[in-house]
Every structure is written in C-alpha cells, then in structure tokens.
Amino acid sequence: MSQKELLKINNLKQYFPIKGGVFGRTVNNVKAVDDVTFTIYEGETVSVVGESGCGKSTTGRAILRLDEPTAGEVEFDGTNVLGLNKKDMRKMRKDMQIIFQDPYASLNPRQTVRQTLVEAMDIQNVVPKKDRANRVSELMETVGLQPHQADRFPHEFSGGQRQRIGIARALSVDPKLIICDEAVSALDVSIQAQVLNLLKKFQDEMNLTYLFIAHDLGVVRHISDRIIVMYLGKIVEIGDKKSIFNNPQHPYTKALLSAIPVPDPDKKTERIFLQGDVPSPIDPPSGCRFHTRCPFATEKCVEETPELRDEDYMDGGHQAACHYIREIESGEHKPTRDTSKVRQV
Amino acid sequence: MTTFIIRRLLQLIPVLIGVTILVFSLMHLTPGNPAMILAGENAPDATVQAIEQRLGLNDPLPIQYFNFLADAIRLDFGVSMRDNLPVADHVMPRFWVTLELAIYSTIFSIFLGLIAGIVSAVRQYTISDISIMIVALFGLSMPNFWLGLMLIQYFSINLGWFDPTGWGSPNQLVLPIITLGTAGAAIIARMTRSSMLDVIQQDYIRTARAKGVRERYVVYKHALKNALIPVVTVIGLQFGALLAGTVLTETVFAINGMGRLLIDSIQARDFPVVQACVLIIAVIFVLVNLIVDISYRLLNKRIDLD
Amino acid sequence: MKQEENILEVKDLRTSFFIEGEEVKAVDGVTFDVPKGQTLGIVGESGSGKSISALSILQLIGHPGKIVGGEINFKGENLLDFSEKQIRQIRGNKISMIFQEPMTSLNPTYTVGQQIREALKIHQGLGKQKGTDKAIELLELVGIPSPQKRVTQYPFELSGGMRQRVMIAMALACNPELLIADEPTTALDVTIQAQILELIKELQQEIGMSVIMITHDLGVVAETCDYVAVMYCGKVVEYADVRTLFKNPRHPYTVGLLNSLPRSDVDQEELIPIKGTVPPPHDMPEGCRFAPRCPFATDLCHNHLPELKDVGDGEQIRCWIYTDEWDGDPEVKVYEPERTSENK
Structure with a gap:
C-alpha cells in the first residue's frame, strides 16, 4: 500500500480505575484497551470488530479524546493529537467526526x-x-x-x-475521517442497507476515510477494506477483508466467523463453539488473553503473550497474534483439550 | 458489606465533628459573654469571673472544644442555666417521649402510606387511585398544627373519643400520631405509587407472569420488594424530619417532648440544654441515614458490587 | 407436509392498543401454525407486530393493549376462551417464554434458585428442598458450571449469556410442550448467541418440544427454524418452510429483506435496500401495507388489501401478484437469485 497514512495509533492504552476498599482508593484497573497499534490510510475503511468488552468503542473514543487515553500516541495527518491543547483539539475535530449508535441521544x-x-x-x-x-x-x-x-x-x-x-x-x-461507532447497529435491515449505501457513496465522492466500529460481521464484510479483530483490549488479528474472511488465522477469529448464523439453510459450516464467557478485563488472563477459551491453548499460551506477526503464506499485511499460526494451519498442532466442539450444522 | 459499613462509620466521624463544632459555637457566637448570661445581668464582676473560671471560659477555644467533646461523649452537657440541674435530667425524659412519638408516627406513616400507594398503583387511574392521590395531596399540603386542632375539635370535643392533651395512655396517643404521621404517609404513598408503577413495567414482572405467577404474588412478591428500594430512603428522611419537627404537634397536644423543651430553652437562653437537644437530634439524624443506607444495600444487592 | 399435527394454530389474531381513544392495530389478523416438535420462525422488522403476537399467545398483553379477536388453538383448545386461572396453569407449564433482555428479565432481588423454584412450586407443588434439587439439575442441563453455587447467586452476579441460560432453565422447569423465544439472542454476542441457539436446539430434540423463534435476524431463522412466517405491519405476508423461503422467496417484502441483508458468508457487490420506511401505525395504507415501498405495486395493490392465500406446498402468500386478479406485468420476476449469489 503506497497510500498516505492518515491515522497512526501507537501503543494506545485506556485504563479505567476501579475504586474500592475502606478509603476508596484505586484498587485495580479495567484494561479496556491495552497496547493497540494500527494505521489507517487515506480513503479506506477499516473496521474494528469484536464482542462486547473487547475495547473497540473505547478505542474510537480515545482517538477523539472523548476519554483521555492513559498512554500511547495518536497521530492524525502528521499531527500529534494527544499533544494538542483544547482549542487546537477543537479545530482538529473538524477533520475527525464521529457517528454514534443512537442518533437520538446525540442530537x-x-x-x-x-x-x-x-x-x-x-x-x-x-x-x-x-x-x-x-x-x-x-x-x-x-x-x-x-x-x-x-x-x-x-x-x-x-x-x-x-x-x-x-x-x-x-x-x-x-471531515477527513469519520468514526462510525455502531452507527447502523440499531437500524432494521431494510433501513440499514440504505444508510450503508449512503456511506459508501460519500466515501467515493469525498474521499472519506472510515473507522468502522461494529459487531455485525455481515455489515463489516460489506463495508470494509481492512479489518481489525479485537479480544479483551488487544488486537488478535489484522488484515485485508478477503484474507480475514477467507483465511482467518487466529483461533478466535475462526470461532467468531464460524459463529455467525448464515441466511442460507443449505450451507454447511464447521462451527467452533467456544465455551464460557469472555473473562473480565479487570484481571485479564496471563499470556494470550484468549487461552482460557482457546481450543489450541498450551502452557506457552498461558505464559507468553503472543505478538502480532505474519507467516510467509499470509499476504496484504495480514497478521495474527498467536504462537501457533503455521502449526494450526498445517494441522500439525491439534486441539489440546475439549473446550470446544466442532459440529456440522 | 462489612467494608461498606466500616467505611460509612468512618465517614460519620467528620460529620459528627462538624456537628459538634457547630453546636459548640452556639455558645460562643451568641452575643454577650456566656458567663455574664449565666450570672445574670446585674451580677458583680467577681461572680462572672468565678463562673468563667468554673466553666473554663478563659481557656483557649480549642481546649474548651475538646473539653466539651469529652463531656458530650459521656452525655454530660453541664447544668441547665435555669435550675442548675444536670442537662441530661432535663433532656433524657423528654427525649424518650419525642422518640416514642416519632417512632409511632413513622410506623403509622409507613403502614398507611404503603397500603395507599400500592392500592393506587395497582388500580391506576381508577376512582380509588384518584381519591387516594387527592387525599395524599391534602395530607401533604395541610400544616400539621391545623390538622391537630381539627382532630381535637372533632374527635375530642365533639365526639369525646380521645384525650386532647398529654402523652402516655393509649387514647392520648392516637391524635398526635395521626397529626404527625399524615404528611409522611402522604409522601410515602406518592413515592410507593410512582415506584410501583415504574417497577410493574419492568421485564422481570412480565417474566413472573409468564411463569404463571398469580397477579397478587406478582404485585406483592415480585414488584413490591423492588419498589420499596427508593421508598426506604424516603422513610428514613421522614423519620429524621419527624424527630426535629415534633415541636408544633407537641405544642398543640401539650406533650412534654424534646421539641417543646428545645423551644422553651431557646427562649430562656438555656444554652446547655439547647446544645444537648441539637446534638441529640443531629446524631439521631446521622444514625438514621446510616441505617437507611445499610437497609438499602440489603434490599438492593446489586449496589454491593461497588 | 400439511398432514403433520399442529401443536398451535393461530387464526386471525388481532391485538390492538388503545391510546387516547384511538385504536392502533399492532397485530392485525395474524394466522400461522406451529407443527408439533418443529420450530416456527416469526421474522420481521421493528413494528411488525411479531413480539406482540408472541405475547398475545400467553395473554401477556397489559393495559392499554387488548386482544380484540381471533383464535389461539393450543392442542385443539382455544386459549382465548380460558379463564384467568386456566391460562395461568398453561403459562410456564405447557407453554413457556424467554425474552430478549436477559439483563432485565430476571428479578434482581431474588436468587436464581428462588426464581426457578417458583415455577416448580406453582405447577408441580415442589417444596423448597426438592425445588432446589430440581433447579440445580436444570442449571446443569442448560450448561451452567458449578450449579450448586449458582443457584444461590443473584442475577447481577451472572453474565448476559449465563442469565439467558437461567431464563431457559426456568422456562424448561415444567417440561413445556411449546417454548416461545422472543429474540432470545439479540442482546448477546455472536459466540454466546451460537451457544444459546445450539442449547435450544439440543433441548428441543431431547424434550421434543415445539419452538416459536421470534427474531429479526434471517441468519438465525435459516439456522434454527423449520417453518417461517414473515410479518410486516401487523400481518403475515409469507408463510413457508425454511428452504422454500430462502431459495424461492415470493413476497416482494421477503425478497427486499434478503436483498438488503449484508452477508458475512459471501461477497456482495451492492445491497439493494427497500425504499422508504415502515408507515406509522396510525397512518396505514389502505391497500397492501407494503405497496408504498414495493417496486411492483399497481393500483390494485394501493387500493385493495390482498388476502393470505395458499399457493400450494403449504406455502401462503399475501400478495396480488400470485392471484388471478393481478393487473401488472404477468411475467414479473420478484426474485432473481443471481442478485444475491456469490460473485467472488
């Protein structure tokens, strides 16, 4: 990609303190966004997907400084956003707009x-x-x-x-960038399609860049160029739309994609059922945060935090944060325990 | 829960210190020298000085305050200026009367208010609902001394059912309790009604009905427990207000309670008694609030999450 | 197909809300069958009356709503003829219901165990000890780990997915013959949704109950239902078995829904939205409710309301195109499968 970098996020962290005890001190933090790095190029649509509590909305809010980030860098069009004073920040917001899920509450x-x-x-x-x-x-x-x-x-x-x-x-x-925070989630499908088409039209006409935050993977597949998958405050996989949907590498992404009900009664899909719930972001699991629900988890996953990386067969900037990308792909690394069941639907 | 109670108890300390400072300043903010007031207008300087010496009025203020505090903790508020009897002897018997009156009135308010509120909510927009709400509005707007006078006129003088004055025997209790409790009952009724109407719309009420629960149990088991949560706060505030607000009722019914003692003592500039009364009312008020907060938590387990 | 026994037959159901003297027809002549042991999906957008239809079955419509007509035949008996006491004996016993919002559908002031025990006590007279044992058993059945501990917990101590499992446990307490699930997974994350839908399917096979699945998600319909009723503006516009509905949808509204649905399983060039918006309930068009948004509508459609008609194979459609009276293009193609096919 030789396009211009519009938004660069480096090591962004957003912790929310929890007060407690007799004296109401900060006893712990909700690590809503924990060390997130990505870049958005001009004119593209990048979607952030994940389940509730993964930190996708918090990321959007932190970029606009609607909540002041705990740490990290946000660079927009060459300007360090977090270093701006109030007045300059207000000017900056001209170029960075946000559309919320509930338009009524924001009007x-x-x-x-x-x-x-x-x-x-x-x-x-x-x-x-x-x-x-x-x-x-x-x-x-x-x-x-x-x-x-x-x-x-x-x-x-x-x-x-x-x-x-x-x-x-x-x-x-x-604006140059619009952050769409679940902007079409509350709409009925027939209306949602109208609004999605509208957003696409404006992008072509005005060279807009979208950061699209959504949980509906159908919407995401339709609108995005690239996709970021988040789990418990961390990016687990990033890549262009085709690679993510056709060739997901992280076990979480695979489970997430397989869980979506498909509007075709004849389609047979391998469904990976994840057991249990997403753990609390207050005390996230050690190592890889997905290890408590991952069918492939080993001792290494409990101890070492995997970094985003690629293998030579992954193209287009496709990266995943898993110790066993290649091994799972080749079938060398088998599920280590029966926390999930695979079934023909 | 334990953490919460400990934290609330610790929070009481600054509140109580603030209250004692205020009460202590009463003595010193009033015009004139307390010793001079005590000694009387025409007392010789020597007498005044002797009193100053005895009361420690020449000590620096902080030391005086700490002495006051130390005495107050032992319920020793000195002696009354009127008869030199210990203040506690004046206040305590009166305090029990007022406490009784306040407790009975609160029970009356809760009983009447809850029933009226529930009936109103369950039969929303019917004649019973509208009548209850009109009566409640009257109860709320009527000055209670006037209500007391009307009750005496009708039930004591015309019908001769109850004694118009005094406190002790059952037929002396009824009218003051109604007088004092009516406004509270009205507030509780209105609060219960709106809270019930809110709760009855909740999803879990629909769940209860979908389980086949009888309508009566839907109301009394599923709705009421949740509806009571905000009502508890109101009841607590009511009780505190009653304790301090018995003056008029006590006057109308010639009850020798703390309210009247307070007024009499203010008029007589009997500061030690005033101090004791104010302090007791303040402490009770704070304690009631604590109890409200704790019961709120017991009812509403969700808050315990912190 | 039609020879199967139906556990529930809803005929011409009408439920209205009376607001300031005006009648708003939320459910306006709804008819559908639920074959025994099968799952019927009721699908539609907000305001279609799908949830009100479901609540009407158990007569859970509160003031100012009222069922004003129709029949709800459950195993041959019309529930609308039942007394309040009789209908209570059906609720939570023969017919159970689970709701969209697991976060608010459980009473916050009672423990999970108390809430499950209640239904057991009402319908089976189980005492505290037996009720608790059964509650633990049920929690285990719906896949809740360490049920002995959970049974004494309050709803706020559980996650959304766990709460929906508790709701299901509660609904299954008395082995119902029909489970009505009103958007049971809408508020849940997709991986949790998969768990819950799977659970409902498994339990259905185990217990042999019938299910009504109310949803706006066509994916959920395709995956869980055997039959589907599509609702629009208080009326059923298409009723078919699930394969027919997705492979050969006939009502222009059903086609519109499928064309505007962004799909996660295939790449689509474009979405084809339905133009306009749902008409407000107090200002319904005189003819076909969908006519103002329908690309094929003629004068006939705008002025006259079509009936829900059998078109063979157990399929029913409410549309003039499939009648002899149709005055538009006789060759009209409502559904063109290539439009939504994969074009990778």
Missing part, C-alpha cells in the same frame, strides 16, 4: 436539524455565513432527506432518518 432535542447543522458549521467556521442556508439544504438532499425537513426537531424523524441527520452533521464540516 439536541430542542434544536431543529437546521440549528444543529448550522451550529456545527459555526463552531468549525467552515462555510461563509451567507452560504450556510444553501449548504443545509444541500446536506439534507445528500443524505436523502427533504430540505424543508431541516426545520423539524429530532423526535419528528424515524430512527433511520435520525441516523441520516447524524451523518449530515458529520459531513457538514467536511
């Missing part, structure tokens, strides 16, 4: 859509005052709403329409 109920959009433009001072009315109409049309609807309040719209307003607001300041 001011007492402002009309027009006021919301104008306010966004006002704060970032992107469009000359006299052109703003036109720009609002233009934005409304872009996201598939009627310009006259701009004078309505958020509660007068349906869920899908509100998400369009959320998108319009994000677009109003001409």
Whole structure:
C-alpha cells in the first residue's frame, strides 16, 4: 500500500480505575484497551470488530479524546493529537467526526436539524455565513432527506432518518475521517442497507476515510477494506477483508466467523463453539488473553503473550497474534483439550 | 458489606465533628459573654469571673472544644442555666417521649402510606387511585398544627373519643400520631405509587407472569420488594424530619417532648440544654441515614458490587 | 407436509392498543401454525407486530393493549376462551417464554434458585428442598458450571449469556410442550448467541418440544427454524418452510429483506435496500401495507388489501401478484437469485 497514512495509533492504552476498599482508593484497573497499534490510510475503511468488552468503542473514543487515553500516541495527518491543547483539539475535530449508535441521544432535542447543522458549521467556521442556508439544504438532499425537513426537531424523524441527520452533521464540516461507532447497529435491515449505501457513496465522492466500529460481521464484510479483530483490549488479528474472511488465522477469529448464523439453510459450516464467557478485563488472563477459551491453548499460551506477526503464506499485511499460526494451519498442532466442539450444522 | 459499613462509620466521624463544632459555637457566637448570661445581668464582676473560671471560659477555644467533646461523649452537657440541674435530667425524659412519638408516627406513616400507594398503583387511574392521590395531596399540603386542632375539635370535643392533651395512655396517643404521621404517609404513598408503577413495567414482572405467577404474588412478591428500594430512603428522611419537627404537634397536644423543651430553652437562653437537644437530634439524624443506607444495600444487592 | 399435527394454530389474531381513544392495530389478523416438535420462525422488522403476537399467545398483553379477536388453538383448545386461572396453569407449564433482555428479565432481588423454584412450586407443588434439587439439575442441563453455587447467586452476579441460560432453565422447569423465544439472542454476542441457539436446539430434540423463534435476524431463522412466517405491519405476508423461503422467496417484502441483508458468508457487490420506511401505525395504507415501498405495486395493490392465500406446498402468500386478479406485468420476476449469489 503506497497510500498516505492518515491515522497512526501507537501503543494506545485506556485504563479505567476501579475504586474500592475502606478509603476508596484505586484498587485495580479495567484494561479496556491495552497496547493497540494500527494505521489507517487515506480513503479506506477499516473496521474494528469484536464482542462486547473487547475495547473497540473505547478505542474510537480515545482517538477523539472523548476519554483521555492513559498512554500511547495518536497521530492524525502528521499531527500529534494527544499533544494538542483544547482549542487546537477543537479545530482538529473538524477533520475527525464521529457517528454514534443512537442518533437520538446525540442530537439536541430542542434544536431543529437546521440549528444543529448550522451550529456545527459555526463552531468549525467552515462555510461563509451567507452560504450556510444553501449548504443545509444541500446536506439534507445528500443524505436523502427533504430540505424543508431541516426545520423539524429530532423526535419528528424515524430512527433511520435520525441516523441520516447524524451523518449530515458529520459531513457538514467536511471531515477527513469519520468514526462510525455502531452507527447502523440499531437500524432494521431494510433501513440499514440504505444508510450503508449512503456511506459508501460519500466515501467515493469525498474521499472519506472510515473507522468502522461494529459487531455485525455481515455489515463489516460489506463495508470494509481492512479489518481489525479485537479480544479483551488487544488486537488478535489484522488484515485485508478477503484474507480475514477467507483465511482467518487466529483461533478466535475462526470461532467468531464460524459463529455467525448464515441466511442460507443449505450451507454447511464447521462451527467452533467456544465455551464460557469472555473473562473480565479487570484481571485479564496471563499470556494470550484468549487461552482460557482457546481450543489450541498450551502452557506457552498461558505464559507468553503472543505478538502480532505474519507467516510467509499470509499476504496484504495480514497478521495474527498467536504462537501457533503455521502449526494450526498445517494441522500439525491439534486441539489440546475439549473446550470446544466442532459440529456440522 | 462489612467494608461498606466500616467505611460509612468512618465517614460519620467528620460529620459528627462538624456537628459538634457547630453546636459548640452556639455558645460562643451568641452575643454577650456566656458567663455574664449565666450570672445574670446585674451580677458583680467577681461572680462572672468565678463562673468563667468554673466553666473554663478563659481557656483557649480549642481546649474548651475538646473539653466539651469529652463531656458530650459521656452525655454530660453541664447544668441547665435555669435550675442548675444536670442537662441530661432535663433532656433524657423528654427525649424518650419525642422518640416514642416519632417512632409511632413513622410506623403509622409507613403502614398507611404503603397500603395507599400500592392500592393506587395497582388500580391506576381508577376512582380509588384518584381519591387516594387527592387525599395524599391534602395530607401533604395541610400544616400539621391545623390538622391537630381539627382532630381535637372533632374527635375530642365533639365526639369525646380521645384525650386532647398529654402523652402516655393509649387514647392520648392516637391524635398526635395521626397529626404527625399524615404528611409522611402522604409522601410515602406518592413515592410507593410512582415506584410501583415504574417497577410493574419492568421485564422481570412480565417474566413472573409468564411463569404463571398469580397477579397478587406478582404485585406483592415480585414488584413490591423492588419498589420499596427508593421508598426506604424516603422513610428514613421522614423519620429524621419527624424527630426535629415534633415541636408544633407537641405544642398543640401539650406533650412534654424534646421539641417543646428545645423551644422553651431557646427562649430562656438555656444554652446547655439547647446544645444537648441539637446534638441529640443531629446524631439521631446521622444514625438514621446510616441505617437507611445499610437497609438499602440489603434490599438492593446489586449496589454491593461497588 | 400439511398432514403433520399442529401443536398451535393461530387464526386471525388481532391485538390492538388503545391510546387516547384511538385504536392502533399492532397485530392485525395474524394466522400461522406451529407443527408439533418443529420450530416456527416469526421474522420481521421493528413494528411488525411479531413480539406482540408472541405475547398475545400467553395473554401477556397489559393495559392499554387488548386482544380484540381471533383464535389461539393450543392442542385443539382455544386459549382465548380460558379463564384467568386456566391460562395461568398453561403459562410456564405447557407453554413457556424467554425474552430478549436477559439483563432485565430476571428479578434482581431474588436468587436464581428462588426464581426457578417458583415455577416448580406453582405447577408441580415442589417444596423448597426438592425445588432446589430440581433447579440445580436444570442449571446443569442448560450448561451452567458449578450449579450448586449458582443457584444461590443473584442475577447481577451472572453474565448476559449465563442469565439467558437461567431464563431457559426456568422456562424448561415444567417440561413445556411449546417454548416461545422472543429474540432470545439479540442482546448477546455472536459466540454466546451460537451457544444459546445450539442449547435450544439440543433441548428441543431431547424434550421434543415445539419452538416459536421470534427474531429479526434471517441468519438465525435459516439456522434454527423449520417453518417461517414473515410479518410486516401487523400481518403475515409469507408463510413457508425454511428452504422454500430462502431459495424461492415470493413476497416482494421477503425478497427486499434478503436483498438488503449484508452477508458475512459471501461477497456482495451492492445491497439493494427497500425504499422508504415502515408507515406509522396510525397512518396505514389502505391497500397492501407494503405497496408504498414495493417496486411492483399497481393500483390494485394501493387500493385493495390482498388476502393470505395458499399457493400450494403449504406455502401462503399475501400478495396480488400470485392471484388471478393481478393487473401488472404477468411475467414479473420478484426474485432473481443471481442478485444475491456469490460473485467472488
């Protein structure tokens, strides 16, 4: 990839302290994001996937400094984001927008859509005052709403329409990067498809870059160029969409992909059932964090933390954090215990 | 749970120190020299000095405060300015009367308030609900001295059922308890109703019904226990407020309780007694709050997670 | 196919909500059968009335909702003729239900054991000791580790997946003949969803119960159901066996759903969304409810409501295209399989 690096995340950590005991001291930390490193190139869509508690949303929030990260570096378009003061950070947010899962909660109920959009433009001072009315109409049309609807309040719209307003607001300041935090998760499929198509269209037209945070792997497969799989605050696998979906290397990714119910009653899939729940991020397992549920775990996995790495047969920047990538692939390393069962569905 | 109780007890220390400082300052913030007040307006300087000496009023303030604190812990608040009898002798008998009155009234409020609230919630928007809520609104808005006077007029004078004054025999208890407990009952009824209406919408109530649980048990077993959680707080606050708010009721019914003692002592500038009363009320208030917090935890196991 | 015995037959069920004097028809003439020992999926988007239909079966609709018509025949008896007491004896006993939100569907102030014991006490008169033994047995059955310990725990001490297992244990306590699962895995992570769906399937085979699976997820339908009813705006628009529904969907709405679904198992060039939005319940179109969003709608569709009609092989469709009255293109192709086929 020879594209321009737009967002670089280095060793990002986000710990949330837990208070306790008689004196309410910090007794422990929730290690929501623990040493995460990745790069996003201009114009691409990178999805972060994983189950609840894996740290995907926390990562998005930390990048925008909605929660101040505990440690690490965030470099956007050559600027060190974490070093910016409040004023410069506000300016920076013009280029980095976010769309949330629940558009209703993120829109001011007492402002009309027009006021919301104008306010966004006002704060970032992107469009000359006299052109703003036109720009609002233009934005409304872009996201598939009627310009006259701009004078309505958020509660007068349906869920899908509100998400369009959320998108319009994000677009109003001409951002370079949009973080979509479960942006289509609450929508019904017929509406979800409308919004996904819209997002794709804008990406082509405006050369937008998306960091797409989602748990629905169907959506992720449709929208992404590259995929990051997270488990308990760490990246377990990263790679382009084709490699991840067609050739997953990490046992967790394999289990995750195999667990998705497929809308085709004739399709036979090997399903890997993971036993038990995701452990608590307060005291994550030692070594590889997946070892408590992994069918292939050994002593080494309990003791040594695997780093992201590739094997010569993996291409396109595809990396996985597992000690036994090659051995599992070749069938040399067999499941070590019966914590999972493989079954024809 | 133990950690929680220990932590709450430790948190009481600064609160109680604050209260004692306030109470202690009463003496020193009031205009004039306490010794002079004690000695009387026309007492000779020598008498005043003697009193100052005896009370340690010449010591630095912090030392005076610590002496006060040490005495207060032993329930020794000195002597009354009016009759030189130990303050405890004045306060304690009166305190028991007021405590009794407050406890009975609270029990009355809880009993009446819960029943009214539950009925109201279960029969939302029916005549019973609307009537209960109207009565509750009256109960809440009516000054209790006026309610007391009306009760005396009707039940004592017109019907002759209850004694209009005093405290002790059963037919002396009824009217003051109603007078003092009505506002609390109204608040508890309203709180119970809204809390029940909230709980009855919850998913786990639907689960209970889906199990085949009878409607009566759905209400009393599944809903009430959860609905009571916020009500407990209100009950605790009510009890504290009652303890300090018995003055008017005690006056109306000529009950020799602490409320009246407090008012009388303020008027007589009997500071040691005032100090003792205020301190006792404050301590009880703080303790009740502690008990509320603990019972809140017992009811709502989730908070124990910290 | 139709010769099978049906454990449940719902006919023309109508459930309305009366809000400020206005009637909102949430379930508007719903008809479906649940064959014995099989799983019926009810699929639809929010507002389709699928959950209300399920709650109506056990008459768990509270004020201001009311069942205003229809029949719910369970093993030949119409549940709507039952007294309150009779229906209570069915609930949690012959027909059980599990819900979408495992986090809020258990009472926070009682232990897991107490909550499971309750159903056993009501329907089987089991005392505390026997009830606890049975509760532990049930927790073991649904795959909860160290059940002796779990039985004394409160719901907040369990994860979402564990709570849904407890809900299932509770629902299975009295060996129900029909389990209604209302979006049982929607709130759960996908690896946990796989566990729970597998558990329901295994238990179904073991106990021989029938299941109604209410979901918005077509993947869940394909994997767990034998028959499917697709609902839109309070009505069933298509009823078919699961293979027919996915291989040869006929109602334009079903086709629309499949075309707009982003899939994790194949690469798709584009999603084809259904245009527009679901009409608000107080402003339903006069004709076919789907007509304003349907690419094939004609005047007939806009003005007249089609009936749910048998089209052979046990399949039922509510659409003018499959009737003699159809006034549009007689060669219309509602479903083109190549659109969603794999184009790697």
